[in-house]
Amino acid sequence: MSRTVVVIGSSIGGVRTAQALRSEGFDGRVVLVGEESAMPYDKPPLSKQVLAGQWTPDRTELLSAEAAQRERIELRLGVAATRLDIAAKQVHLADGTRIDYDNAVIATGASARPSPWRPGSGVHVVRSLDDSLALRADLLRDGPVVVVGGGFIGAEAAATARGLGHEVTVVDPMPTPIGRVVGPEIGQYFTELHHRHGVTTRFGTGVEGIEGTAGDLRVRLTDGTELAAATVVVGIGAVPNDEWLADSGLPIENGVMCDEFCRALDAHDVFAIGDVARWYHPGHREYVRVEHWTNAVEQGVCAAHNIARPDDLRSYRPVEYVWSDQYDWKVQIVGRPTRGTRHEVVGGLTGVKPRAAVLYTDEDGHLLGVVTVNWPKALVQCRRLVTDHASFDEALERVTTLDASSPPRPPRPAVPAAPEALPAAPAAGGDHG
Amino acid sequence: MPVLKADFAACQGYANCVDAAPTVYDIDDDGIVVLLRETITDEERPRIEEAARSCPVSALTIEDE
CATH class of the missing domain: 3.50.50.60 (FAD/NAD(P)-binding domain)
Structure with a gap:
């Protein structure tokens, strides 16, 4: 049957x-x-290409009616x-x-975790296609943008808003928000990345309240200061x-x-x-x-x-993998970097379009996780090494050899700059909720 | 025989394909996908199909020729 x-x-x-x-x-x-x-659609472009207006929503389609029919998938949408x-x-x-x-x-x-601050209008989250289009409509207006949350979705939204020409401030109670994923020391480089692209950060400061309406919002911070904003984006998890x-x-x-x-x-x-x-x-x-x-x-x-x-029956034991395209950085993270107690950097993390791999290890000398920037080839190798439970020393030697054998070349930007985008701040994106 | 295709301009170097099917997909120094073979057998198609569908920018397809 x-x-x-x-x-x-x-x-x-x-x-x-x-x-x-x-x-x-x-x-x-x-x-x-x-x-x-709507027909099933993909979410990563919603904080970059769709938000920037470079893609129409139909480009995010995951499954067409014809494909569903061909594969005998009954849709109840x-x-x-x-x-x-x-x-x-x-x-x-x-x-x-x-x-x-x-x-x-x-x-x-x-x-998206809902915004605890509910002024009349002008506060957005980015999760669904409707969210992205509503935020885009507000970003078509002039005026400063405040992003609450300095994690990946916040960084992506900030980079896209900057690319559209807005003055952007990112607020987060953590001193180095991306430190939750890559550790505080490497997290500092992500903060500098914002600054290099003209985005202001107010890290280590929380939000007390948001008042006003779209186009005329006031964001009150825990240090007593206030930021004026036309639009607020809240990216505080899922x-x-x-x-x-x-x-x-x-x-x-x-x-x-x-x-x-x-x-x-x-x-x-x-x-x-x-x-x-x-x-x-x-x-x-x-x-x-x-x-x-x-x-x-x-x-x-x-x-x-x-x-x-x-x-x-197959057991599910994946090695974690996530990417994020922020400004001119293609960030790829494999394994569990924050479980490490120390790390080594191969390559460099400063300057325009740097290339680097950061390898993390524990006291036992295992490779626990790796963060690469603008270096997919190293990512592939490191993903295998983490999967194979390689030792940290072996991994470090392999990546160092790879670095010597292939001199860095500027990678292509993750997203072609839109005509209206500032050259210094192309749209960002990633696969985080 | 199923034929492997790749949209090299769309590829962003996310490398899920290399992880899922290292015998047919690789990546070059610029982070762009490399097809290690032109065709695959019907028997290995399901596994390669799943690898192709793990591409976040849908740059990989398998066609019948």
Whole structure:
């Protein structure tokens, strides 16, 4: 008898899971449920090319109607899933219909953490296509922009706004916001990157309140000063979209708790992948939740394999990988740099379009993670070395040899400068929520 | 026989393809994808298809010729 897999969530993780089910030879029914009525689209360009106006939204399409038909993926778009009944094995939809499943894949992702400051208008988050277009509409007006949050999404939004010609200030309570990912010492170079491109930073300072309306906002800071802004962007993290599962009986702890095979604990016919999943990583020996684009894709493939081939269960033990294109830096991060106790830099991190790899190690001498800037070739090598549990000394020698054998050349910009963009500040982007 | 294609102008050096299918994809010193083979077998197609779909800028395709 033919089986039915219902995939809930139509962003990158959900779409790639549905496609991978076919690649893995699953021949039953595949239904893809999505809350938004737009055809599935990809999110990384929303803080760069789409926000900058270089791309029209249709270029972000992940799955066309024709491709869905070809791969026999039934689309149920524009209707949210409201409940998962794991006893009856049914997904309830907002329009009152119910879909029977043999396997469900939860891929509902995460939402931007809402702004705690709610003036009349003019405060934006960047997560969905609608968010990006609404922010773009406000950025078409003149006036200064304040970005609250100096993490990746904040840095990307700041770089794009700067590229559109705005005066930009980034505010964050942490002294080195990117330090959360790369450590405070290397984080300093990211702060200097903002400054080199004419963006002001107010790090180590929090936001007390925001008043006014779009075009005339006042951002009050914890040090008593006030910033005038036409537009405010708030990028203070993301929260998993698991509230619709509250009465499902599935264990939820800041994400859907899963085993190493991507199956929900206590409900092995239900899988969860991407930003909404917290699974047991057998390599790290702990439960982790990862909000990276690549993780959503790889975890979707693993779940699809385990659904199509239950006789050949594969455990999911990825090496973390994330990228971010900020100004003239292509940043690529592999592994867990912040677990390291010391690091070494190969190449340099200053000047225009530098090239570098920063390798991180612990007391045991293992390579734990690597941050590369403008150096994809080193990234590839380091990703393998982290995967193979290489020693720090071996990795350092290999990357140093690579540095000597291929002299640095300026890489192509991640995004071609728009006609209206300042030459010094091309748009930024990345795969962070 | 399935044929590998790449949009070299679109490639941004994110390198997910190299990680997923190192026998058919590599990257050069400029961070641009290199196709190590022109064609693949039907048997290995699913794995390569998944590698191609891991490209964040959809620069990789597999065509039937």
